[in-house]
Amino acid sequence: MKRIGVLTSGGDTPGMNSAIRAVLKTGIAMGMQVMGVYHGYKGLIEGRVDYLSHEKVENKMHKGGTILRTARSEVFKTEEGINKAISVLRAYGIEGLIVIGGDGSFRGCMELVKRGVPTIGIPGTIDNDMGYTDFTIGFDTAVNNVMNEIYKIRDTMRAHDRVGVIEVMGRNCGDIALWAGVGGAADLILVPERPMSWEDAANRLAQNKLRGKYTSIVMIAEGAGKAEDFAEYVRQHTDVEIKATVLGYIQRGGNPSAFDRVLASRLGQRAVELLAENDYGKAVGIRRNKIYEVPLDEAVGMRDRFDNKLYDLNTVMAQF
Numbered sequence: 298m299k300r301i302g303v304l305t306s307g308g309d310t311p312g313m314n315s316a317i318r319a320v321l322k323t324g325i326a327m328g329m330q331v332m333g334v335y336h337g338y339k340g341l342i343e344g345r346v347d348y349l350s351h352e353k354v355e356n357k358m359h360k361g362g363t364i365l366r367t368a369r370s371e372v373f374k375t376e377e378g379i380n381k382a383i384s385v386l387r388a389y390g391i392e393g394l395i396v397i398g399g400d401g402s403f404r405g406c407m408e409l410v411k412r413g414v415p416t417i418g419i420p421g422t423i424d425n426d427m428g429y430t431d432f433t434i435g436f437d438t439a440v441n442n443v444m445n446e447i448y449k450i451r452d453t454m455r456a457h458d459r460v461g462v463i464e465v466m467g468r469n470c471g472d473i474a475l476w477a478g479v480g481g482a483a484d485l486i487l488v489p490e491r492p493m494s495w496e497d498a499a500n501r502l503a504q505n506k507l508r509g510k511y512t513s514i515v516m517i518a519e520g521a522g523k524a525e526d527f528a529e530y531v532r533q534h535t536d537v538e539i540k541a542t543v544l545g546y547i548q549r550g551g552n553p554s555a556f557d558r559v560l561a562s563r564l565g566q567r568a569v570e571l572l573a574e575n576d577y578g579k580a581v582g583i584r585r586n587k588i589y590e591v592p593l594d595e596a597v598g599m600r601d602r603f604d605n606k607l608y609d610l611n612t613v614m615a616q617f
């Protein structure tokens with residue numbers, strides 16, 4: 298392959314820039330030209346394509362967001378949109394495409410592969426909701442972002458003998474809540490994978506108070522409900538004083554962690570190697586610290602594997 302393209306799609310994640318850099322540098326090392334497609338599939342349809350260069354990625358590795366920008370495109374889901382995207386790729390002479398994004402973005406890759414466009418998916422989402430890979434790019438940074446906020450919230454909750462309930466992102470996946478909760482010594486973690494009635498959860502907080510533990514931190518994944526709704530339930534059914542915080546986009550921004558930069562570099566390199574080997578229609582991932590690839594349809598169909606053992610560990614830690 299002489300010319301390949303790369304785009305970022307869906308929610309941005311810290312580490313996407315490291316992956317773009319790795320794609321560019323590996324491509325150049327293999328004698329390819331690398332084009333950047335701006336604003337995801339939407340930009341592809343609109344022909345927003347330009348050469349990538351060392352200068353464009355220089356000093357961006359440590360920055361959050363994505364230098365290629367991103368978007369969620371409804372048009373790309375239509376036959377007309379996909380055909381337009383393919384005609385743009387042909388017009389620019391792009392022979393292979395690398396897409397950095399989540400599940401929805403990978404479905405887009407599959408549509409392109411079906412129509413003969415060599416495409417590779419790199420997992421980029423803070424949600425860590427792709428079961429074929431142990432980690433997705435951005436998850437580690439998001440967990441660290443959340444964990445750092447937990448300690449700030451705990452300080453003020455303790456000063457008032459209050460409970461703090463913290464809502465985090467993740468769509469239907471509880472991984473951010475789980476990992477940040479374990480790292481932040483949360484007393485209760487509410488995630489969709491381990492449903493707990495709000496009655497039970499509220500009782501636990503009331504019991505904590507009875508035995509003299511006035512301050513608790515509750516993590517709630519957005520897939521398990523809203524922090525403010527839970528806080529209101531607790532207020533109405535117990536005498537626990539509780540305050541809700543929704544962390545929002547603060548968890549998706551900021552400098553990527555070392556783990557995410559290294560993971561993104563490894564995945565970016567492997568994606569280009571696969572295109573060079575004409576082994577496309579694959580998603581790259583990491584399992585037991587080894588970079589590997591699976592067919593895209595397998596990657597998309599695989600449910601997230603929730604770490605029940607880690608969840609149970611936290612329950613034990615929170616007992617006393």
Ligand code: F6P
Binds near residue numbers: 308399422424466519
């Ligand atoms: O998929 C990443 C994510 O941040 C989810 O955790 C969250 O539900 C969603 O994106 C937010 O989407 P948007 O950026 O469109 O508000």
